[in-house]
Amino acid sequence: xxxxxxxxxxxxxxxxxxxxxxxxxxxxxxxxxxxxxxxxxxxxxxxxxxxxxxxxxxxxxxxxxxxxxxxxxxxxxxxxxxxxxxxxxxxxxxxxxxxxxxxxxxxxxxxxxxxxxxxxxxxxxxxxxxxxxxxxxxxxxxxxxxxxxxxxxxxxxxxxxxxxxxxxxxxxxxxxxxxxxxxxxxxxxxxxxxxxxxxxxxxxxxxxxxxxxxxxxxxxxxxxxxxxxxxxxxxxxxxxxxxxxxxxxxxxxxxxxxxx
Numbered sequence: 001x002x003x004x005x006x007x008x009x010x011x012x013x014x015x016x017x018x019x020x021x022x023x024x025x026x027x028x029x030x031x032x033x034x035x036x037x038x039x040x041x042x043x044x045x046x047x048x049x050x051x052x053x054x055x056x057x058x059x060x061x062x063x064x065x066x067x068x069x070x071x072x073x074x075x076x077x078x079x080x081x082x083x084x085x086x087x088x089x090x091x092x093x094x095x096x097x098x099x100x101x102x103x104x105x106x107x108x109x110x111x112x113x114x115x116x117x118x119x120x121x122x123x124x125x126x127x128x129x130x131x132x133x134x135x136x137x138x139x140x141x142x143x144x145x146x147x148x149x150x151x152x153x154x155x156x157x158x159x160x161x162x163x164x165x166x167x168x169x170x171x172x173x174x175x176x177x178x179x180x181x182x183x184x185x186x187x188x189x190x191x192x193x194x195x196x197x198x199x200x201x202x203x204x205x206x207x208x209x210x211x212x213x214x215x216x217x218x219x220x221x222x223x224x225x226x227x228x229x230x231x232x233x234x235x236x237x238x239x240x241x242x243x244x245x246x247x248x249x250x251x252x253x254x255x256x257x258x259x260x
Contacts, residue, residue, distance in 0.1 A: 022043075026233070030056060040065045042066070074124070101130045104150065126168035149176050192252065195254050
């Protein structure tokens with residue numbers, strides 16, 4: 001057992017969050033910790049930031065374990081699932097309760113200029129990775145568990161140079177409904193969360209760091225500001241809770257009323 005890991009108390013829920021070292025994923029892990037939920041989360045390359053999240057979770061009295069994973073490499077998923085099994089044992093459990101498919105990459109290019117390589121990479125991370133990682137984790141998720149797939153407000157609002165990215169997220173929204181139907185007999189609810197423009201480092205921090213873009217988005221949002229990671233992370237944590245147990249197969253946009 002790693003230093004600093006405390007055995008999970010009986011009946012403590014456990015979440016798996018992909019891309020949990022930054023942005024919305026980080027906020028989700030911390031929001032879950034505030035609700036008494038332990039997490040196993042993934043990071044792609046920045047182990048230092050991942051360890052910071054682990055420390056923050058422990059400060060809140062819960063536990064978190066960070067595992068490296070590139071969700072675009074399906075060939076590594078079998079060994080990753082084995083790592084999940086070991087991490088669950090460290091947390092005093094054999095199964096987990098919640099899965100948040102959050103990890104992703106950005107893309108901005110016109111339809112006529114998008115390359116096959118770019119499209120393939122988006123497919124591998126945003127659809128193929130979500131499909132097969134969830135499939136391989138099904139034996140470890142408890143009956144009655146919950147899954148949240150992250151989409152985007154761009155499946156509703158058409159913004160130039162976002163078509164390839166948004167199309168993959170649109171596929172995830174359809175997949176979510178089929179997952180809800182097929183996993184229903186196990187009592188597993190599956191929903192999509194579609195964030196609007198959020199001030200994170202995603203897309204090079206363009207929403208967070210570009211004052212003109214930030215102002216433009218605020219002006220087209222009913223609540224008059226750009227979204228923050230906590231706006232989405234707390235909503236995801238709430239959606240996973242028992243108080244939202246009857247919400248299933250839904251696309252829930254969290255955008256403050258953007259472009260309505």
